Structure formats: structure tokens, C-alpha cells
Amino acid sequence: MIEVKNLVKYFPVQKGFMDALFTREKDFVKAVDDVSFKIEKGEIFGLAGESGSGKTTVGRLCVRLTPATSGEIIFEGQDITKIKGKQLRLLKRRLQITFQDPTSSLNPRMTIGNAIADALRLQNIGTRTEQRKQTEDALERVGLSPASAFYDRYPHQLSGGQRQRVIFARAFILRPAFVVTDEPVAMVDVSIRAQILNLMRDLQKELDLTYLYITHDLATARHICDRIGIMYLGKFFEIADSRAIYENALHPYTVGLMSAIPVPDPKAEKSEAIPTGEIPSPINPPPGCRFHPRCPRAFERCPKEEPELLLVEKNHWVACHLYSD
Numbered sequence: 001m002i003e004v005k006n007l008v009k010y011f012p013v014q015k016g017f018m019d020a021l022f023t024r025e026k027d028f029v030k031a032v033d034d035v036s037f038k039i040e041k042g043e044i045f046g047l048a049g050e051s052g053s054g055k056t057t058v059g060r061l062c063v064r065l066t067p068a069t070s071g072e073i074i075f076e077g078q079d080i081t082k083i084k085g086k087q088l089r090l091l092k093r094r095l096q097i098t099f100q101d102p103t104s105s106l107n108p109r110m111t112i113g114n115a116i117a118d119a120l121r122l123q124n125i126g127t128r129t130e131q132r133k134q135t136e137d138a139l140e141r142v143g144l145s146p147a148s149a150f151y152d153r154y155p156h157q158l159s160g161g162q163r164q165r166v167i168f169a170r171a172f173i174l175r176p177a178f179v180v181t182d183e184p185v186a187m188v189d190v191s192i193r194a195q196i197l198n199l200m201r202d203l204q205k206e207l208d209l210t211y212l213y214i215t216h217d218l219a220t221a222r223h224i225c226d227r228i229g230i231m232y233l234g235k236f237f238e239i240a241d242s243r244a245i246y247e248n249a250l251h252p253y254t255v256g257l258m259s260a261i262p263v264p265d266p267k268a269e270k271s272e273a274i275p276t277g278e279i280p281s282p283i284n285p286p287p288g289c290r291f292h293p294r295c296p297r298a299f300e301r302c303p304k305e306e307p308e309l310l311l312v313e314k315n316h317w318v319a320c321h322l323y324s325d
């Protein structure tokens with residue numbers, strides 16, 4: 001469905017007046033630094049890692065919300081990083097994204113019905129009557145039923161879970177093939193997280209969708225993802241089937257993330273594998289392995305040489321010198 005090759009995104013850093021006067025060199029935030037991966041049709045591919053790892057930027061690049069610095073994104077056989085104009089507008093029907101905060105994703109002055117129908121209007125799809133009909137169908141499909149009771153309501157008149165359903169309706173009304181969902185359950189109550197994840201699964205089956213599921217919550221990713229990629233400072237550290245990530249994590253960073261998943265046992269001891277300290281600056285990532293200042297298993301080679309992402313078992317890729325031989 002989608003193949004990303006050597007994708008790079010650097011954001012220039014705005015300098016203050018004095019800094020700009022005395023230094024000519026430009027600084028860049030290396031948000032995504034040469035990543036490659038594939039997502040198969042019908043798959044749910046999870047992208048996990050701490051804040052600042054570059055996962056949201058990867059999602060935005062995949063749907064062309066942010067232009068890439070370099071690299072290719074092959075979608076349905078075509079490199080979409082270069083296309084423009086009408087072709088890009090048509091492509092956006094096939095690629096959709098939902099954002100983390102449903103409240104700020106909706107215009108508070110627009111009714112729910114208008115917010116969803118707007119996607120059809122922007123793409124010049126159907127007459128007003130057809131747009132209304134399709135919007136009501138979309139509301140019913142995401143469980144906001146009867147649709148007529150929701151169509152003229154405003155976002156503040158809905159609960160957090162209902163607003164998240166509206167976001168899904170707006171993304172799916174164009175019948176996309178590939179959807180990026182950025183932390184879809186982070187802003188809803190724990191009690192309705194399972195409902196939202198089930199809704200995603202139902203829509204996937206009904207509309208034959210492929211997802212990129214971005215999260216920092218590995219506990220929920222386990223229930224929905226077929227494969228998971230672990231990112232750190234703009235790089236992939238590990239990619240494997242969901243089960244292998246949870247039962248046989250190999251990269252020390254992934255092992256640390258797994259140890260940090262809360263367990264319902266107040267006496268459980270804190271694991272030494274949990275990474276300590278802050279994620280370093282993406283402007284000047286550490287040399288060699290980017291994780292070496294925080295890695296409990298770092299050795300002499302780690303600060304000198306950057307590990308490559310290598311296939312170490314069936315469908316299991318790892319970037320760590322412990323496995324590079």
C-alpha cells in the first residue's frame with residue numbers, strides 16, 4: 001500500500017538576532033532522519049516512541065501535510081512527494097489523517113454536520129442534498145445515531161468520545177484507502193478507549209482501510225496493531241510483528257519501553273531497563289547510536305558507529321550493535 005524510502009525531514013531553526021549576526025551556519029531539527037518502511041494493504045502499522053521521536057512528522061509526511069526534505073513515499077505505485085495542484089487535491093481523497101485532540105480539530109462555530117460535509121464540498125463531491133445524505137450516513141456509521149439528532153449540534157455539545165467519532169466520520173467520508181490516526185484515544189476517557197479502537201477495526205473491515213497508528217501508549221497498541229515500529233530521535237530502532245515486540249523485544253530501548261508499561265501490582269519493582277534522563281536534542285543528536293547516552297547496555301563501539309536497521313529474525317528488524325554481527 002505504502003512504501004517509504006530514505007525519508008528525511010529537517011526543520012530549520014529560527015535564530016535570534018544576535019545569533020544570526022554572529023553565526024552563518026543554519027541549525028536544523030532532524031525530525032525524521034532517513035527512515036524506510038513498508039505498510040501492506042489492510043495492515044495496521046503502529047508507530048511508537050517517546051514524544052519528540054518523529055512519529056507525528058512521519059504521519060504528516062505520509063499524507064502530504066508536510067513536504068519532505070528528501071526521500072520517496074510510494075503510494076499505490078506512485079511517488080507522492082513530488083505531485084502538486086489538482087493531482088494532489090485528488091490524492092488527498094485517498095489519504096486522510098485524524099489528530100490527537102478532537103476538540104481543537106473542530107471549528108467551535110461550525111455544526112457537526114457542516115464540519116463533516118465540508119470535506120465533500122472542498123472536493124466538489126455531490127450536490128447539497130447528496131452531501132447531507134452522505135454526512136448523515138457517515139454519522140450513523142460511526143455510531144452517532146440518529147444522525148439527525150447530531151447534525152446541527154456544535155462540538156461543545158458533545159462528549160470527548162462523540163467528538164472523536166465525528167473526527168473519524170470526517171476522515172472516512174471521502175472513502176480513503178490509507179488513514180493516519182495520531183493518538184486517537186489519548187484524549188478520551190479510559191472507559192471508552194476500547195469502543196474507539198473497536199470502531200477503528202469495524203471501519204477498517206467495512207471500508208477496506210490501511211492504518212498508520214501513531215501512539216506512545218504501547219499497552220493499547222498491542223490490541224490493535226499487526227506490526228509495530230519503534231522510533232527514537234528520527235530513526236527506527238526496531239520493526240517487528242506486534243507479538244514479537246511484546247514477547248521478544250530485542251532493542252534495549254524497546255525493552256525499556258516495555259518495562260515502563262504499568263502493571264497492576266503495587267509491589268512490582270521498577271525495572272532497571274527503563275531509560276532514564278531526557279531524550280537528547282534532535283538538533284544535535286548524539287554521535288554513533290543515538291541512544292547510547294541512555295542505554296544500559298552501551299559499549300565501546302556504540303558512540304563511534306551508527307547501527308544499521310538489520311533483519312535479525314523473520315520479519316524482525318533491529319538497529320543495535322548487539323545484533324549487528
Ligand code: SF4
Pocket residue numbers: 251252253289290291292295296297298299302307319320321322
Ligand atoms: Fe545500546 Fe549500543 Fe545497542 Fe545503541 S547500539 S542500543 S547504545 S547497545
